[in-house]
Amino acid sequence: MKDLLKKIAFVPRKLSSGARPLPDFIQIGAQKGGSSALYKFICAHPDVLRAFVKEPHYFSGKFHEKSLSWYRAQFPIKSTGQLVGEASPSYCTHPLAPRRIKELIPEVRLLFIVRNPVDRAVSNYFHSKRYGSEELEIEDAFNRPLADFESEYQKMAAEDGYHSSIYNRFGYLHKGLYALHLKKWYEHFGPEQLLIIENNELQTRPKDVYAEVCSFLGLKQWVPEAFKKHNVGKTKEIPESIKTQLSAFFKNHNEEFFALIGKRYNW
Numbered sequence: 001m002k003d004l005l006k007k008i009a010f011v012p013r014k015l016s017s018g019a020r021p022l023p024d025f026i027q028i029g030a031q032k033g034g035s036s037a038l039y040k041f042i043c044a045h046p047d048v049l050r051a052f053v054k055e056p057h058y059f060s061g062k063f064h065e066k067s068l069s070w071y072r073a074q075f076p077i078k079s080t081g082q083l084v085g086e087a088s089p090s091y092c093t094h095p096l097a098p099r100r101i102k103e104l105i106p107e108v109r110l111l112f113i114v115r116n117p118v119d120r121a122v123s124n125y126f127h128s129k130r131y132g133s134e135e136l137e138i139e140d141a142f143n144r145p146l147a148d149f150e151s152e153y154q155k156m157a158a159e160d161g162y163h164s165s166i167y168n169r170f171g172y173l174h175k176g177l178y179a180l181h182l183k184k185w186y187e188h189f190g191p192e193q194l195l196i197i198e199n200n201e202l203q204t205r206p207k208d209v210y211a212e213v214c215s216f217l218g219l220k221q222w223v224p225e226a227f228k229k230h231n232v233g234k235t236k237e238i239p240e241s242i243k244t245q246l247s248a249f250f251k252n253h254n255e256e257f258f259a260l261i262g263k264r265y266n267w
Contacts, residue, residue: 010073013052017069021078023051025085025109025217026101028185029092031175032123033115034199039087041202041210042111042217044224049076051086059101060094061163068104083217090168093175095157095184102188109217110189115199116267117176117254118246124172126236133169138238142172142246149174173249179256198265 013020025042027035036054043050051074058064058071075084091097092112101108115123125141128134134141152167153174167174175181185194195216202209206227214221250267258264 013073014069016077017072019077020072020075021084022072022105023075023085023108024083025111026091026105027085027087027089027111027113028097029089029112029181030114030120030178031089031092032120032127033089033113034202035087035089035113038111038113038197038202038213039085041206041224041227042085042213045214045219045222047082047219049078049082049084051075051084054086055088055090056086057088057090059097060088060090061168064096064100065161083219092181093153093167093171095153096160098185098188108193110185110194111197111213111216112182112185112194113197113199113202114178114257114265116265117178117250118243118267121172121176121246122238122242124175128169138242141170142242144170146173173246176250177253179253179260182257182260196261196263200265 027039027042029035039054042048053074056071056074058066058074074086078084091101101110114120121142122138125134125138136144149167149171152164152171155162156164156167182196195213197209197213207223210223210227211221213219254265254267
């Protein structure tokens with residue numbers, strides 16, 4: 001019944017899609033990096049309107065085959081001075097998403113929330129485990145050949161309609177190669193259009209980060225009544241050997257990312 005009601009509600013939105021805006025801002029990821037909390041905080045601002053679907057994934061994978069009117073129907077009609085935006089974590093790691101967004105919304109503002117890639121990978125693994133898509137134990141899951149995901153990534157880049165379930169479900173390590181992914185975005189957008197936010201800073205200095213976001217989006221300064229954690233997965237202990245393995249794997253990749261953004265995080 002709930003799905004039927006959603007389909008019925010979608011019809012008038014699509015019919016009026018011509019009057020509906022394209023997003024002023026897009027959160028591009030990272031998956032399990034804190035994008036849900038960030039989006040909730042941004043949409044708490046009185047001049048920001050939520051999308052009807054937070055994660056339309058229009059610029060990544062199979063959803064890009066849908067019409068532009070379908071995408072516009074995801075957004076409410078706004079008034080002067082208001083902003084609308086969406087947050088699809090899959091954009092960060094889809095090699096074609098930056099070009100697709102640039103071609104359609106060249107002036108859009110982009111927000112990229114990152115998290116210690118070790119913690120992000122572990123959280124991603126347990127997310128897949130929780131939803132039944134992951135059958136391997138954690139040691140085996142993190143020992144899948146990285147070359148398999150590099151191959152899937154190249155197919156995504158080469159074939160416009162290619163959708164990789166393997167990459168989306170199990171690319172725990174490749175998704176944390178932030179420098180690789182950010183370089184793709186910098187090929188199409190200048191740094192002034194892309195704000196990088198670190199998950200831990202959002203948690204420990206929420207007011208400062210929120211002020212930075214407001215300034216970046218051109219919003220009046222405003223502070224939500226409370227900053228609460230959102231969409232938090234259950235914390236599970238993992239063997240120290242896994243943490244050591246992952247830290248060693250990401251070390252050089254992190255250094256490349258820090259050099260790219262001119263800033264270091266305590267990873």
